[in-house]
Amino acid sequence: MCTDALRERFFDVLISGDRPEARQVVLRALEAGDTAVDLIGELYWPTYEKIEKLFRGDQLSKLSHHYATRLLRVLADQTAGLISAAPSNGRSVLVVCGPRDSDDLAGQLAVDLLISHGFTVYYGGGGIPNDELLAEIKERQPSALVLFAAGANDLPVIRDLIDTIHEQDPSRRLQVVVGGGVFNRADGLAEEIGADRWGQDPLDVVDALLEESGVRAQARPRRRQRRTAA
Numbered sequence: 001m002c003t004d005a006l007r008e009r010f011f012d013v014l015i016s017g018d019r020p021e022a023r024q025v026v027l028r029a030l031e032a033g034d035t036a037v038d039l040i041g042e043l044y045w046p047t048y049e050k051i052e053k054l055f056r057g058d059q060l061s062k063l064s065h066h067y068a069t070r071l072l073r074v075l076a077d078q079t080a081g082l083i084s085a086a087p088s089n090g091r092s093v094l095v096v097c098g099p100r101d102s103d104d105l106a107g108q109l110a111v112d113l114l115i116s117h118g119f120t121v122y123y124g125g126g127g128i129p130n131d132e133l134l135a136e137i138k139e140r141q142p143s144a145l146v147l148f149a150a151g152a153n154d155l156p157v158i159r160d161l162i163d164t165i166h167e168q169d170p171s172r173r174l175q176v177v178v179g180g181g182v183f184n185r186a187d188g189l190a191e192e193i194g195a196d197r198w199g200q201d202p203l204d205v206v207d208a209l210l211e212e213s214g215v216r217a218q219a220r221p222r223r224r225q226r227r228t229a230a
Contacts (some may be wrong), residue, residue, distance in 0.1 A: 014071050041212075044076060076112070093146055094124065095110060095111055095124065113205075114146075143175060147177070161192070179199035
């Protein structure tokens, strides 16, 4: 199991850019019995959140932030190769994120977990114009749209996108799920902009998509106790 000590060591080697030692930390976790999914949910994501929080608070230099996010991206790519896709659950998801490289990293972590739970995932990353997203939704007819790890500056575009989706799909067949980023820092924001569900982290997003949707037009975005290390 990923311990606080392991997470602390992982953080230290990431921000120092120590690539060989970062790989050793991951190997130790795997040797201790953690799965690739455990690594994403219990090591990579908490460390990512810590890095982003410190960087936003000017407590982490830009160089250390770049060291950490680029190295974590490499490790996430390698870990994704260890994940076996579950049998299809019959649902497809279109996932997009904020425009920064670190947003794209967060989106990838969510995507890898969705694949491990049998979702068919189309990952567009960040910076996709709304008209292209709307055209893609019309063509692919996904079960859900996930907007993950967006920043405050992205909110006007996201709000406009969700409003347009609701206008074009008044029966609310397309489930809109938001998570991470600014949605974790502003209580009630997900509900305010019209999202059907909210996930605090990639594991929450998976849970939200697996839940029964009910009458989503009236559903409040879901909150849940943040996972803590044992």
